[in-house]
Amino acid sequence: MFKAKTYKNSAELANLSGVPIYMSDMVDASLRGRLNTFLQGNTGSGKTQLVRDVMQYFGDKSLFILGRNDMDTRELFQQVNPEFLKALKEQRDISGMRFKELTDKVNYHFIAVDELPNCVPAVRAQLFNLFDGFIEIDGKAYPIGSGYSVGMATGNIGQQFTESSNELGRALKDRMHLIIDTDYYRPQPIDTLDMLEADRNPRVNFGEKHEDKTKEIIESHKNLRKREISDEKYILANYLIHGLDYLPDEFGGSKTALKSGWPNKLEGHALGSDEALILPVSPRAAKSIITLSQALDSIVEEKGAEPDHFNSMMTAFKFASAYSGILNQAIVMQNYDENPYKAMDAVIETTKTQFKQQEDKIIAGLDMAGRGKKSERLLNEFQGRWGFMRNILESLADRQKR
Ligand SMILES: Nc1ncnc2c1ncn2[C@@H]1O[C@H](COP(=O)(O)OP(=O)(O)O)[C@@H](O)[C@H]1O
Ligand SMILES: [Mg+2]
Known part of the structure; x- marks a missing residue:
């Protein structure tokens, strides 16, 4: 179903019944399974590119957030729905109803967070909620994405990663279902050759348009849930x-x-x-x-x-x-x-x-x-x-x- 368009990586993550499983397949599996994925890896290895490739599949049903340490939850809410800020400014007597109105309009099925480790813990917590399909305001959860939402985040945290004691490490372990360290599954020489031949612009390519596959992805998620488990x-x-x-x-x-x-x-x-x-x-x-x-x-x-x-x-x-x-x-x-x-x-x-x-x-x-x-x-x-x-x-x- 999903196949990365620009991102290239022919490293085998596994081989199942003779079928090689590549990064693209693992991402496909995470979308079907609605599992949140964190991509760890060195700078310039194509993490952002892969996330952008996935976004193409969700048409206008995806949200891209670039993690910054000066972003607060207000700004995040505003990025989710620009009307939020107004609503929060009107403040005080804002009822849950109004928030519900606003969150009902949020219709993202895929949330991408680039450089997640840059986010402060409060923002991170809200992002994880978005991945799981809701926004939390004043301790109340408002659903978004009408039933299907999944998240993908990137970051290079190297050594820190293994230190389960730090807050970031713990948060990732608790909230991300899949963590893939691309440093161990690096693009192969043929991939980098193809990549260089395709384009010498060092920026991430998100010009390639792809047909909106949101419906198909949600459908395959539903089918997966019906699949018999041995x-x-x-x-x-x-x-x-x-x-x-x-x-x-x-x-x-x-x-x-x-x-x-x-x-x-x-x-x-x-x-x-x-x-x-x-x-x-x-x-x-x-x-x-x-x-x-x-x-x-x-x-x-x-x-x-x-x-x-x-x-x-x-x-x-x-x-x-x-x-x-x-x-x-x-x-x-x-x-x-x-x-x-x-x-x-x-x-x-x-x-x-x-x-x-x-x-x-x-x-x-x-x-x-x-x-x-x-x-x-x-x-x-x-x-x-x-x-x-x-x-x-x-x-x-x-x-x-x-
Ligand atoms: N495996 C790859 N396949 C295709 N393009 C890649 C790959 N790795 C890097 N690139 C290209 O190199 C540049 C940097 O990639 P980027 O996604 O920003 O890396 P990262 O987010 O891991 O730092 C972009 O132009 C991107 O298209
Ligand atoms: Mg990047």
Whole structure:
């Protein structure tokens, strides 16, 4: 559906069922899935260009904001709807009704924020709200974009990025569903050759007109939500939430429960390869991962291949989680050349081995639970980081009996 017109990048972010997934495809997936994306990367690598390319698809239903540190929320509101400032000036007795009138008129489906890190926290918070489809005035949320809105932001924050402690880092992790560091997926030599041949103007090109595809994008988002989700994906998502939380008993059984003791209280051979490397994903992140994986599957299908649920889940996990603050930064530094995607690859490798070992038992377990049965022998097969399956299977079996 989406294909960047001016922006060029043939670096492969993933390969699914033989279909290479490029930046353009990942952006396409984020639009279908309605997932907010943050593009991190070096200056001049085409981030703004990519965002501009996306804007072309939304015709006049997109809003472009250039992040500046001297912009306050008033100015932001004014950019969203010029009548806002007037309304805010009339002030005081302005009722929610008037704001509702104004926000109802706001009909943006795509919000682009260039250089987001330049924005002050208050403005950033409002921008994230816009991404999620509403404006907050005096603590009240007014919806915009009639049902579909999505955001894309850019910025180069380099090292700061990994410091989960700073406010910006935390805000990004909390509010952006997908963070892509283009420094690790740089345009290839052939891309820069094509780019230079196409045009020597160093400014971002937003002259190329594109047909308004807003309707098509919203439609494919709706279709994606109807797309069936396999048992395999639900189980994998639960593995990421519960299986990755597992620790041997001597460490209390749970990374989450260890709180700030993770990872420093861990030591010794009892630990598996990823027990000190990664925290479990949050239930919220698991939603993004399934959604992104569904979107990737639909893209793979459109390109004529059979979707591979396991691999699309792992690709989604990789790009939703590399910068989400769940990796142990010290180990990423020491063992993975500071590259969080490499660390994610290692976790994915372990997950693959784990899943292959359990696959038959999982299928047998789901079949058993579907018949309302609980075989102790089969349930006992789920130990350690797969212990979570017991609770799922027992509960599913009980529901069958009711
Ligand atoms: N990968 C790319 N594909 C096409 N054009 C690019 C690419 N990278 C950079 N450019 C061009 O280089 C210039 C700077 O790109 P820009 O999008 O402003 O970079 P950034 O926002 O990452 O700093 C623009 O003219 C843009 O069109
Ligand atoms: Mg830029």
